Amino acid sequence: MTQSECAAWLRQRDDFLIITHCRPDGDAIGCAAALCRGLRHAGKTAYVLKNPEANERYAPLAAPYEAPEGYAFRYLVSVDLAEEGIIQVNAADLKGKTDLSIDHHPSNSGYAKETLLRPACAACGEIIYRVLMELSGSVDRETATLLYIAVTTDTGCFRYKNTNPETLRVGALLLEAGAPNDLNRTLFMKKRRSRLQLESRIIAGLEFFQNGEACIGTVTLNMMAESGATEVDLDDIASVSGQVEGVETSITMRETKDGKWKVSVRTGQYGNANAICAEFGGGGHGMASGCLIEGSLESAKTRLKEAVCRHWHEAPV
Amino acid sequence: MTQSECAAWLRQRDDFLIITHCRPDGDAIGCAAALCRGLRHAGKTAYVLKNPEANERYAPLAAPYEAPEGYAFRYLVSVDLAEEGIIQVNAADLKGKTDLSIDHHPSNSGYAKETLLRPACAACGEIIYRVLMELSGSVDRETATLLYIAVTTDTGCFRYKNTNPETLRVGALLLEAGAPNDLNRTLFMKKRRSRLQLESRIIAGLEFFQNGEACIGTVTLNMMAESGATEVDLDDIASVSGQVEGVETSITMRETKDGKWKVSVRTGQYGNANAICAEFGGGGHGMASGCLIEGSLESAKTRLKEAVCRHWHEAPV
CATH class of the missing domain: 3.10.310.30 (Diaminopimelate Epimerase; Chain A, domain 1)
Structure with a gap:
C-alpha cells in the first residue's frame, strides 16, 4: 500500500497494538513509540507491546506507551519487522496475526495482511514520519524526538551509506518539529x-x-x-x-x-x-x-x- | 552584506585569490576549493593560495586549484577566517588586504572591506553553497562533494549541537547535486x-x-x-x-x-x-x-x- 493508503487504513480503524523485532534498536523502539503517540494524537487508542529485550537506553522511550495487562487490541501493527522469525520474543503467539506491517527492509517477507514497504528509506522512522503527517498534518515535539532517534540510529547519525537526501530532509523537518539537536551528542558521541x-x-x-x-x-x-x-x-x-x-x-x-x-x-x-x-x-x-x-x-x-x-x-x- | 549582494559582488569582479585560516580543517579547505571551482564555473579566474599546513586528508582537495607562482590577483577573498591573527601561515603579507570575508564565526573581527557573515550557519560551507547557487544556479558534482566535506567536518557529520534544519537541508541538496553518500563512512567512521x-x-x-x-x-x-x-x-x-x-x-x-x-x-x-x-x-x-x-x-x-x-x-x- 502507499503512504496515503496506510494513513487512510489507520484513520478508519481503532484499538491498535504495536510490535517490532527482537533485540530492538533505536529505529524499532523509536518507531513503535512514535507511531503509538501519533495515533493517540489522532484520537486513537494505541499501545506498544513491551519489548523485554529493549536495553536501558531505548526501553524508557517506549515505557509510557506500554499496553496494560489484558489490553484487547483489534488491529496488530508491526514496525521495522522484516519477518516473523525475528518477532519480539514475547510475541510468538501473535505470529500470523499482523494486520499491517510498516517496514523498510527489502527482505520483508509479506507476512502481514497489509504492508507499507519503502525499501529506499534508510530508516523505518522516515516512513512513520510521513504516515503520521498524512494522518494528522503534524507531529509534536516528543514524537519528533522519537523519530529523530529512529532515523539517526539506523543511519549512524547520517554517516552510513544508506543516508540519502530524503533522510536528511526528514531529519531537518524533525528538528523543526522540536527534536533537540543535542540528542546526537548524547546518542552518538558519548560513551560510558x-x-x-x-x-x-x-x-x-x-x-x-x-x-x-x-x-x-x-x-x-x-x-x-x-x-x-x-x-x-x-x-x-x-x-x-x-x-x-x-x-x-x-x-x-x-x-x-x-x-x-x-x-x-x-x-x-x-x-x-x-x-x-x-x-x-x-x-x-x-x-x-x-x-x-x-x-x-x-x-x-x-x-x-x-x-x-x-x-x-x-x-x- | 547579504548572500545576494555577495553573489553580485563576485559577479561584477574577476581574478580572485582565496585564502583561509592556519591549521585548516575540512570546512576551510572544502570552502576554499569549492568557491574557487564555483567561480571558475561562473567564468571567472580564481585560485586558492596553497595552505602549507593542510594535512594529507584535506590537502589533495585544494591541490587542483592552487595559484601558480606569480599569480596577480585583483581581489582577495577569505573563507572561514574569523580574524587575521589566525590567517594561513604563508599569507602574513596579505593582512589588511582582504576584499571579502565569507564566514560563520560570530567572533569575525570585521577585518575585510566587505563581509558576508552568517553566524547561524553551522559550517561556512553552507554559506558558500548558497552564494554559488545565487551566482550560477547550480553546483557540479565535484563542488558539491567539496561542500559536503566542509559541512560534515564542522558538524561532526551532523552530530554536533550546531546542526540545524538548514544544515541538514543543505546536506540533502549537496547529495542531490552528486556528493557521494559514502563519503562520511571514509571521513568519519574509518580510522587508521x-x-x-x-x-x-x-x-x-x-x-x-x-x-x-x-x-x-x-x-x-x-x-x-x-x-x-x-x-x-x-x-x-x-x-x-x-x-x-x-x-x-x-x-x-x-x-x-x-x-x-x-x-x-x-x-x-x-x-x-x-x-x-x-x-x-x-x-x-x-x-x-x-x-x-x-x-x-x-x-x-x-x-x-x-x-x-x-x-x-x-x-x-
Missing part, C-alpha cells in the same frame, strides 16, 4: 567508560584477512566482565570492527550466555552481508546482516571467513 | 590503526575534575611516537576527550615541537569555551575554541582547570 574499555579490547584482538580488507572482532563474556560492560555497552558494537581504514567487510562475534555466537556482518562497496548470513540461517540488509552460529570460537571464525570469501565479489544489495 | 592506538592512550590518561563533568586529555610527542601517529592522525583529536558520558567540558592539550601546548576546549550545555581560551589569548566559538599555552604540562593543566571552573556557569555562546 566501560564501553571505551571494551572497545579497546576488541581493537586489540582484531584479526585481519583478505589482504586487510576484512576483519573479525570478538566480544567474549570474559571481555565483558573485565570491562565492567553490560548489555547497554553492546549497542552498535559491530561498528568497532568496521572502523579500521581499508576494511570493507567486518564481522563481530558476540558470545551469548548459552555459548553460541551472535554474529554481525557489515560490508562496504562489495560483499553481500545478507548472502553471507543466509548461509547460517540469518539475514538482514545487503550491507548489514546478522546470524547465530554454534560451535567453538575458532570453528565459527573459520566458517565465517570462508563465507565472506565466497561472497566477496557480490554487490551489497 | 595508528589513530586507534593513539586514542586508546589518550583515554587511558584522561583526568577528570568538576565531579566528572570536565576532563583533560593529553597528547605528548612521546605518545605520538609510540602510536606511530602522524599529523593526519590528529584531525579532530579533541573529540576523543569529549566522548566520555557525563563530561560537559573537555580539554585536549597537544605538545608542539617547540614544547608549547596547543589547547582545544569543547563545552556542552554550560561553560564558555571562547571565554576560557580568551584568558590565554585564544578564541573561537562558544562551544569550541583554542589557544596556545607555554610552560610545563602540570602548570598548564592547573591554569586551564582554574579557567574552566571560573567560566563554568556561563552559557556557551
